[in-house]
Amino acid sequence: MSNTKAASAAYVDDSTKWDTFNLDPRLLQAIDQLGFENPTLIQSSAIPLALEDKRDIIAKASTGSGKTAAYVIPIIQNLLSNEREDHEIRSIILVPTRELSNQVHQFIEKLLSYCNSNLGSINLSSNVSDQVLQSLLINKPEIVITTPAKLIKMMEEQNNQNLLNLSQVENLTIDEVDLILSYGYQDDLNKLEEYLPIKKNLQTFLMSATINEDIEEIKSKFCSKPAVLKLNEDNISQNNLIQFYARTTEFDKYLLAYVIFKLQLIKGKTLIFVNDVERGYRLKLFMEQFGIRCCILNSELPINSRLHIVDEFNKNVYHLLIATDETNNITIEQDEAKEEEDEGEEKEEGQEVKEASKSKKKNQKKDKEYGVSRGIDFQNVACVLNFDLPTTSRAYIHRVGRTARAGKKGMALSFVIPVKEVGKHKTATLPLAKRDEKILRRIVKQQERSGFEIKPYQFDMKQVEGFRYRAEDAFRAVTGTAVREARIKELKNELVNSDKLKRYFEENPQDLASLRHDKELHPSRVQSQLKRIPEYLLPESARGEVKNLGFVPFHKHGHRVQKGKRGGHGKRFGKKSDPLKSFKPRN
Numbered sequence: 001m002s003n004t005k006a007a008s009a010a011y012v013d014d015s016t017k018w019d020t021f022n023l024d025p026r027l028l029q030a031i032d033q034l035g036f037e038n039p040t041l042i043q044s045s046a047i048p049l050a051l052e053d054k055r056d057i058i059a060k061a062s063t064g065s066g067k068t069a070a071y072v073i074p075i076i077q078n079l080l081s082n083e084r085e086d087h088e089i090r091s092i093i094l095v096p097t098r099e100l101s102n103q104v105h106q107f108i109e110k111l112l113s114y115c116n117s118n119l120g121s122i123n124l125s126s127n128v129s130d131q132v133l134q135s136l137l138i139n140k141p142e143i144v145i146t147t148p149a150k151l152i153k154m155m156e157e158q159n160n161q162n163l164l165n166l167s168q169v170e171n172l173t174i175d176e177v178d179l180i181l182s183y184g185y186q187d188d189l190n191k192l193e194e195y196l197p198i199k200k201n202l203q204t205f206l207m208s209a210t211i212n213e214d215i216e217e218i219k220s221k222f223c224s225k226p227a228v229l230k231l232n233e234d235n236i237s238q239n240n241l242i243q244f245y246a247r248t249t250e251f252d253k254y255l256l257a258y259v260i261f262k263l264q265l266i267k268g269k270t271l272i273f274v275n276d277v278e279r280g281y282r283l284k285l286f287m288e289q290f291g292i293r294c295c296i297l298n299s300e301l302p303i304n305s306r307l308h309i310v311d312e313f314n315k316n317v318y319h320l321l322i323a324t325d326e327t328n329n330i331t332i333e334q335d336e337a338k339e340e341e342d343e344g345e346e347k348e349e350g351q352e353v354k355e356a357s358k359s360k361k362k363n364q365k366k367d368k369e370y371g372v373s374r375g376i377d378f379q380n381v382a383c384v385l386n387f388d389l390p391t392t393s394r395a396y397i398h399r400v401g402r403t404a405r406a407g408k409k410g411m412a413l414s415f416v417i418p419v420k421e422v423g424k425h426k427t428a429t430l431p432l433a434k435r436d437e438k439i440l441r442r443i444v445k446q447q448e449r450s451g452f453e454i455k456p457y458q459f460d461m462k463q464v465e466g467f468r469y470r471a472e473d474a475f476r477a478v479t480g481t482a483v484r485e486a487r488i489k490e491l492k493n494e495l496v497n498s499d500k501l502k503r504y505f506e507e508n509p510q511d512l513a514s515l516r517h518d519k520e521l522h523p524s525r526v527q528s529q530l531k532r533i534p535e536y537l538l539p540e541s542a543r544g545e546v547k548n549l550g551f552v553p554f555h556k557h558g559h560r561v562q563k564g565k566r567g568g569h570g571k572r573f574g575k576k577s578d579p580l581k582s583f584k585p586r587n
C-alpha cells in the first residue's frame with residue numbers, strides 16, 4: 001500500500017472517528033500520515049471487537065475494503081499497550097504469496113513509523129538470504145510476516161530454533177485464509193499448531209473476501225468463539241465497479257485487445273489477466289507489433305523483478321500489465337468441486353478440468369508462492385481485462401477486485417468463448433475455455449446474489465473488422481518459437497535486472513526507475529508499418545478534424561493525432577470520453 005487518499009463513502013464509516021478506539025498516539029499519527037481520515041466499515045467493526053472484547057475474528061469483506069489495516073491496527077495497538085522490555089516474536093501474520101508478504105510488511109512499517117525503536121517487524125519471505133534473515137531475527141522483531149511454507153522451513157532448521165521462538169506469540173493472523181488452504185499449506189498449518197501457544201489465549205484473525213466452510217478445520221484449531229464479520233457488497237451502498245462480458249472468438253480476443261489498446265479506448269491503467277505464462281508472452285509480442293508497450297508478470301520471473309514491476313505499475317510507470325493468474329490453476333480442482341457441489345452440477349466436466357490443469361502443470365517452473373490476483377493493492381487500476389476468463393467464480397471476485405479499490409471507480413471486462421468456438425483457432429485456443437459459458441453463468445449468479453449486474457457487451461464488429469487483416473498479419477508473426485525465445489529473453493533480462501536490483505539499487509533507490517520491464521522483446525518478425533494506424537481504419541469521428549467528440553476523442557479539440565509518437569497517439573482522451581464508447585453495444 002502506498003500513500004492513500006481517503007476511501008470514498010462506499011467503504012468509509014463516516015460515523016466513526018479514529019480517536020474512539022483509544023489508540024496509542026504514535027499509531028494515530030501514523031494513520032493520519034497515511035491519509036486515512038475515517039476507518040472503513042470493516043475496520044470500525046473489527047478494531048473494537050479485537051481490542052476491547054479481545055475476540056478472535058473471522059472477517060469476510062469485499063476486496064479493497066481495507067482488511068489489512070483492520071487486523072494490523074489491533075496487532076500494533078496490543079503490542080504498544082503491553083510494551084515489554086524484552087523483545088520476542090509476538091505476532092505471526094501468514095499470507096499466501098511473497099508479493100503479499102512484501103506488501104503487508106511495507107504497510108506495517110508505515111504504521112510503525114513513530115514507534116520503530118520500540119517495535120520491529122520482519123518479512124521472512126523477502127528475497128534475502130537465510131543468513132541475512134537470521135541476523136535480522138537476532139533483534140527479535142515483534143511481528144513476523146511470512147508464507148506458511150517459509151516459516152515452517154525456517155522453524156525446522158536446527159540453527160533457527162532459538163531465533164524463531166514462538167512461545168510468546170499472542171496473535172496469529174491468516175490473511176486470504178481460503179487461498180492459504182488452496183495453496184496446499186494445510187500441512188504447514190498443522191505443523192505450526194505444534195509450535196504455537198494456542199491454549200494460552202492466542203488471539204486469531206482470519207481474513208478474506210471469499211470464505212466458506214473450508215475454513216472450519218482452521219477455525220476449530222486456532223480460534224475460540226470467534227466474532228464472524230461479513231461485510232460484503234450488500235453492506236455497501238454504492239457499487240463502483242462496472243462489469244461487462246463480451247462473447248467473442250479465440251482469435252478475436254487478440255483483435256479486440258489490439259483495437260482497445262491501440263485506439264486507447266480505455267482511459268487509465270489496465271491489468272490484463274491471462275491463464276498461462278505462454279499466453280502472456282504471445283499477447284505481449286502481438287501487442288508489440290503495433291507498438292503497444294506492456295509488461296509481463298508471472299511466476300517464472302524472479303521475486304525482485306516481480307515486486308519492482310508491481311511497484312512501478314503503482315507509480316504509473318506502466319499502463320498495461322499482463323499478469324498470469326496462477327491461483328486459477330492451483331485452486332481450480334477444489335473450487336470446481338465446491339462450486340459444483342453448491343449447484344448440484346455434474347462431475348464429468350470437473351474431470352476434464354483436472355486433466356487440462358494437470359497437463360499445464362507439467363511444464364511450469366513456477367514459484368509456488370507467486371500471486372497477484374489476491375490481496376495485491378494495485379493502485380488506480382481503471383480496468384481489469386479478463387483476456388482469459390478465470391476458471392472459477394471465486395477467482396473472478398479477486399481478479400476484478402484489483403480495480404474499484406477503496407471506493408474508487410473501475411471497470412471489468414471479461415472475454416468469454418462460446419463452447420462451439422473452442423478449438424477453432426489452433427494457436428489462439430485455450431482448452432479450458434470450454435468452461436467459459438458455465439463459469440460465466442456462475443459469475444452472473446454470484447454477482448446477482450450480491451445485487452450486481454454483469455452486462456453483455458457486444459462490440460460493433462463492423463468497426464473492428466477493418467483492423468482484422470493487420471491483426472492476422474501480426475498474429476502470424478508471433479510464432480511458437482518467437483514466444484519461447486521471448487520467454488527466455490525476458491527471464492534473462494529480469495535475472496540481470498533482479499541481480500542489479502538487489503546489489504546496486506538497494507543503495508540507490510532513486511535509480512530504480514532506470515530499469516524498465518516493458519522493453520520490447522520482439523523475437524518475432526517486426527513489421528514497423530503496423531505501428532501506425534492508417535486514417536481510413538479509424539472510426540469516422542476520429543478522422544481529420546474532430547467534429548463528433550463524445551464518441552472516440554482521439555485528440556483534444558483543434559489538435560491532430562500525433563502519429564508515430566508513443567505508439568501512434570500523442571494525445572490522451574478528452575473529458576467526454578468513456579471507455580469503449582465507440583463500440584456501442586448492439587442489442
Ligand SMILES: Nc1ncnc2c1ncn2[C@@H]1O[C@H](COP(=O)(O)OP(=O)(O)OP(=O)(O)O)[C@@H](O)[C@H]1O
Nearest residue numbers: 004006007036039040063064065066067068375406
Ligand atoms: N481507512 C481508510 N481510509 C482510506 N483508505 C484506506 C483505509 N483503509 C485502507 N485504505 C486503502 O484501501 C486500499 C485497500 O486496502 P486493503 O489492501 O487492505 O484491502 P483488502 O480489503 O485487503 O483487499 P483484498 O481483499 O483485495 O486484499 C489500500 O490502498 C489502502 O491503503
